[in-house]
Amino acid sequence: MSETKKADATEAAAKVPHQGSAPEERDVLLKVQGLTKHFPIKKGILQRQVAAVKAVDGIDFEVRRGETLGVVGESGCGKSTMGRVITRLQDPTGGTIEFEGKDITRLSTAGMRPLRRDIQMIFQDPYGSLNPRHTIGSIVSAPFRLQGVEPEGGVKKEVQRLLELVGLSPEHFNRYPHEFSGGQRQRIGIARALALKPKLVVADEPVSALDVSIQAQVVNLMDDLQSELGLTYVIIAHDLSVVRHVSDRIAVMYLGKIVELADRTSLYEAPMHPYTKALMSAVPVPDPKRRGAKSERILLKGDVPSPISPPSGCRFHTRCWKATEICRTTEPPLLELKPGQQVACHHPENAEDQAPQDTVLLSAARDAVELVSVGETPQTPAKTADGAVAEKKTVEKAVVAETVVEKTAEKTVEKAAAAETAAESAAPAEADTADEPAAVEDPAVEDPVVEDPAAEAPAAESAEAESGRQESTDK
Structure with a gap:
């Protein structure tokens, strides 16, 4: 009997290398084909659909077990919508989503409940993703209550262990979210996502709202947790430096489509799509x-x-x-x-x-x-x-x-002509009334020609001589 068991063990050990050399499809954790998500635009009293916002319009990709897939692109290209659809927080319009070989595209809320412990999400806003009326202990322990899971040693002890795992103090169990900084709140969100030991974690820009120094801490924390717990990540971000640091493969999205999908070394050293090349050229080199x-x-x-x-x-x-x-x-x-680099470009x-x-x-x-x-x-x-x-x-x-x-010049010429005409009309009057004092100039008539100061000097000397003769006559 013992020899039979030994033979079975030897046979099982001999099968292990065969399993390791199996095709890559056996290691695929998540497979997405033709995924679309359209938001209808309705108008009128009858609310008829007149158009649709094509946030995600036909994308295909795979995520293998234990790897990190980064998703980058401009704002509005559909990254966050794609993350919410593959976690089934939003229902897809078309396409298929397979998780561990099981089609979860059309599962109801009750059908998705057992899978929620295997698929978790880290939200973008660390301030809006936590309920301000609940304590940290209540927030992190919510997955245990919803799934009906009783961890070994009690819920409180497990929550304190999770807080310590993400770099927080176990004494923070009874505090409220407003007592923490942005980086600490993001750590709380990570602890809640890891509570049920999920297989797939979708992180929607987990460090975009944090300072640079805190970003490095959170990214390193997620990297350490992946090595320790064997997690599979889909990280959505717009910071190309962060994506390069944490990702094994990177998907570049543009207007609801994946235009390039490759490993990080090939993508950063030799991008093939013009849009990817433009993104890479925008990265500053400090x-x-x-x-x-x-x-x-x-x-x-x-x-x-x-x-x-x-x-x-x-x-x-x-x-x-x-x-x-x-x-x-x-x-x-x-x-x-x-090899290993897909691109959609002519x-x-x-x-x-x-x-x-x-x-x-x-x-x-x-x-x-x-x-x-x-x-x-x-x-x-x-x-x-x-x-x-x-x-x-x-x-x-x-x-x-x-x-x-040209118009300014014309106006200047017209003013000069008007001034010349006024001077000619005033000349006969001066000849008839030589003994009368000089007429006062009309202020409404502007002379565009600037008089030469040297020409005014003789007139001033004549006025002084005349005043001198008048004084001698008076004496």
Whole structure:
């Protein structure tokens, strides 16, 4: 009997390497396919839908067990909405969400309740995510009450252990949220998310509202907790430095779409999508040794288009300096052009062109690259996609200024002519009344010609001589 058990143990041990060499699909914790989330816009008495805000419009990605996926992009690109949808805090409009091989896309509230302990979320605002009327002990112990879990040693002891795990004192159990700083409140939110030992944690910009020194502490804390508890993170952020520090793979979103998905080394060293390259060029380099060096900075002009009516084809073609006709008409699929690096672009960077026959740039596409000195103001104006419009406005301003100058000159000539006419009309009157005193000048008539002070000198001397003769006569 013992020999049989030994044989079974040997056989089980022999299967372990086979499991480790299994396909990567067995290690996928979360799989998202074609995920969409549209918010309807309704008008009228009958509240008919007239349009929709396409916050998330068809994205595909996978999150493997134990890794960290970072999601970056401009404000309004759908990052936070995507995080709330994959945790089922909001219902998706379309697509599928699979967690550990189980489709959770259409599960009801009751069906999602058992999975809540495995999927948790850290919210962005540390001030708005905590109830000010509840104590810290009540906030952190809420997951235990809702799930009906009784931890070993009691709830209070477990909550104090969690507070100590995130760097707070166990004595803070009876305090209220207003007694803590922003960084401490974020730590409380992390403790609440980790209470039930989840498998997946979605962190929606966990450090964006914190000071730089506190950001480093929270990021290092999350990194340590991942190593200790084996967590899987989806971190949504706009700080590219933070994302590079904590992420294994990074997804770049633009207007509800994933335009590039790659590991952090490939993405930061050789970005393939023009939008990703523009994001990377915006990261400042705080190195005093590079103060006089030249760096390539890409200036994207204009705002992100409205998600209510996104552009046709590639959604970035309205701001891209490489956009051609195919970019305006055909939407590029998300393809793996390099091992582990997927990109949705017809004319990618650092890779073979997907549409080499289309070389004519669109009229709106201009060279938006400018070489500037790090830490200095650029001396030459940048070439922008709106260069023709700016040049037109400059010409219009010059024409307006020239018109104003011409009108001013005309008015000056008219005033001079009026003054000359008044002088000619006054000359005969002076001849007839030579013995009478000089007439007083009309103040309403302005003389635009400035008199020469040297010409006034003889008149002043004549007046002094006349006054002298008058005094001698009186004597």
